[in-house]
Amino acid sequence: MAYGAFEQTYAAAEDRYEHLAYRRAGASGLDLPPLSLGLWQKFGTDYSPQTQRDILLHAFDLGITHFDNADRYGPPHRAAQQVFGTVLAKDLAPYRDELVLSTKAGNPISPSPYHKGGSRKSLLNSLDHSLRDLGTDYVDVFYHHRPDPTTPIEETVGALAGAVQQGKALYVGVSNYAPEQAHEAVVLLRAAGVPLLVHQPRYSIFDRTPETSGLIDLAARDGFGLVVYSPLAQGLLTDKYLSEIPAGARAENSAFLKPEQIDATYRERAAALNALAAERGQSLAQLAIQWVLRRPEVTSALIGASSTWQLDHNVKALDFPALTDDELKIVDEHGVHGTGL
Ligand SMILES: NC(=O)c1ccc[n+]([C@@H]2O[C@H](COP(=O)([O-])OP(=O)(O)OC[C@H]3O[C@@H](n4cnc5c(N)ncnc54)[C@H](OP(=O)(O)O)[C@@H]3O)[C@@H](O)[C@H]2O)c1
Numbered sequence: 001m002a003y004g005a006f007e008q009t010y011a012a013a014e015d016r017y018e019h020l021a022y023r024r025a026g027a028s029g030l031d032l033p034p035l036s037l038g039l040w041q042k043f044g045t046d047y048s049p050q051t052q053r054d055i056l057l058h059a060f061d062l063g064i065t066h067f068d069n070a071d072r073y074g075p076p077h078r079a080a081q082q083v084f085g086t087v088l089a090k091d092l093a094p095y096r097d098e099l100v101l102s103t104k105a106g107n108p109i110s111p112s113p114y115h116k117g118g119s120r121k122s123l124l125n126s127l128d129h130s131l132r133d134l135g136t137d138y139v140d141v142f143y144h145h146r147p148d149p150t151t152p153i154e155e156t157v158g159a160l161a162g163a164v165q166q167g168k169a170l171y172v173g174v175s176n177y178a179p180e181q182a183h184e185a186v187v188l189l190r191a192a193g194v195p196l197l198v199h200q201p202r203y204s205i206f207d208r209t210p211e212t213s214g215l216i217d218l219a220a221r222d223g224f225g226l227v228v229y230s231p232l233a234q235g236l237l238t239d240k241y242l243s244e245i246p247a248g249a250r251a252e253n254s255a256f257l258k259p260e261q262i263d264a265t266y267r268e269r270a271a272a273l274n275a276l277a278a279e280r281g282q283s284l285a286q287l288a289i290q291w292v293l294r295r296p297e298v299t300s301a302l303i304g305a306s307s308t309w310q311l312d313h314n315v316k317a318l319d320f321p322a323l324t325d326d327e328l329k330i331v332d333e334h335g336v337h338g339t340g341l
Pocket of ligand 1: 145175230234250305311313
């Protein structure tokens with residue numbers, strides 16, 4: 001179905017704020033939902049427009065107000081933002097002030113030297129393009145997608161602060177920055193009067209880098225929130241790969257999750273974690289989400305979804321009691337850093 005053929009029939013669920021307990025992003029005044037939805041995979045021209053629209057609207061109906069995008073997301077690059085822009089125009093426009101829209105720039109999206117890195121030109125070009133794709137005057141959070149050691153951090157941070165000063169972004173973030181880089185950004189941004197709102201690292205039972213690198217402690221000290229991506233390790237921390245790779249699953253058709261990663265060691269660890277989840281009466285996906293959110297420095301777990309069922313299922317994670325110390329020890333035993341990555 002062409003996007004233009006959507007009927008404008010959407011009205012947001014009236015009980016949408018009754019499902020989630022919102023969490024404050026660091027020392028800011030902004031609350032984010034404990035689960036945010038990212039459009040990295042399964043959004044773009046290769047997928048059903050209707051399914052993408054259903055997922056976005058269902059997320060909002062569940063109280064997921066925060067949607068994470070990037071100029072790079074697709075396929076092709078920019079397409080995920082264009083999908084979101086279409087749904088925003090047709091359905092979500094009346095709710096724009098209830099949405100936190102994030103975008104990022106700095107990962108390469110073409111061979112052009114101005115479509116990558118951390119230069120002022122690349123970042124502000126990309127932001128203008130993203131605003132056009134999304135069909136909005138401002139984004140809520142503008143991120144530098146990954147550090148660029150070839151550009152002075154003063155220039156990169158100056159471009160982020162400039163986006164806020166120009167009214168094109170309300171807040172700024174960085175992603176994939178090591179703690180020392182993040183701290184430098186915090187200091188420079190503070191001097192520019194634009195505090196760092198959030199940092200976006202990868203964090204899951206299978207990737208504990210933010211703990212070992214000191215990033216989580218830094219977030220508490222420097223007052224920024226963590227919006228942690230791939231908390232389900234792209235689906236590895238669910239029960240879907242325990243026996244086989246199901247048709248249509250990410251490991252079947254993504255450059256970022258290869259079938260070779262679903263090996264015997266992975267299956268052994270995932271099965272043990274799955275057994276722990278079963279003892280708690282929940283699924284492995286729900287356990288994995290609760291596990292990242294056990295840290296107060298984590299403002300939001302940034303998930304992906306390929307169906308509305310996954311959204312419903314993952315939101316239910318928030319209904320279970322906190323993991324006990326004994327359960328956390330079992331997670332430590334089987335959630336070996338680097339598994340499947
Ligand atoms: N800043 C960065 O550099 C960066 C990098 C990566 C991601 N991100 C952000 O983080 C977002 C989330 O990343 P991610 O998609 O890797 O997160 P994830 O939550 O770890 O993985 C999501 C995938 O797991 C599967 N899934 C979700 N719930 C499930 C359930 N209950 N049961 C079975 N399978 C389930 C789905 O894949 P199937 O297709 O197999 O159904 C879904 O697309 C991205 O969209 C993006 O916004 C940022």
